[in-house]
Amino acid sequence: KGTATPEKATITLDAMKMLDPCRLKPDSIEMERIITVFDETIAKLELSSLIPHIIESLDxxxxxxxxxxxxSLIKHQKLSNEMEHLLASSDEGDTMRAEEQQGCLRLLEQRLKCSVRNVLRLLLAKPSLCQTLKYEAWMKESPAEVLIKAFAEFRNLMVDRLLTSPVEEEEQIQFMEDISLQIKKNTEAITALQAELAEAIRTREEEIRRKDNGIKDLKTSIQDLTKDCKAGIQQIKQEGEKQRKEELQASQARCATLQQDIQQEGAQLNALVLEHRASELALRK
Known part of the structure; x- marks a missing residue:
């Protein structure tokens, strides 16, 4: 936040320079000796890890x-075979036999150490041969590879510590603390943003849920209204049909009554006509 001051920027650049591996250059005889010991040890470890591969391809x-x-390698192989044989048979026999085997193991272990030192001495005397052997065996993974890498990392760490002055170490610590503080602030900001996002998502989900419930209620109301309308229409139809039947029956009853009245009136008319004719005949006589 904001532009860094020139002083702080300078300190940051200096701290970055301290972390640069290219800066690891010995500036005293004592440091050179320490680094030389580390490098020679790493070289010996690498060569020691190559010995089994070299023996496999000795021919x-x-x-x-x-x-x-x-x-020397043939003698070393014989000693290794003796060690393996002795270790394989160390679980057998009585206590006296076990003590003798332990003594033999210690003696054989010393001879193996001397043999390794002798082989390394002969190999290190020929640097070009060492490089060739490393190239020959570089594709084969060695069980000691993890140890060699760890020791190399330890070497770089120690050299870095030796080359770092108290002031530089303090600046480096301050630099790392600044980075940690910045990471902490960034983490807090991310956490706050995530909380805001979660709250926004929750609010949106609640709004969507509320609208969904409103839509469901509206659908339910429409369905109920549709059912009521259908029931009302059906009731109106039934009542209309009932009324039509009643009116039809009443109309039929009235028609029957009128028909009966017509018949009665017709009978009376016929009777009157007959009576009139009889009277007319009587008058004519």
């Missing part, structure tokens, strides 16, 4: 290794 590499190194 193919014998001419390149030379007779002295080849013979």
């Amino acid at each position: 193919r590499l014998a001419d390149m290794l030379g007779p002295e190194i080849t013979n």
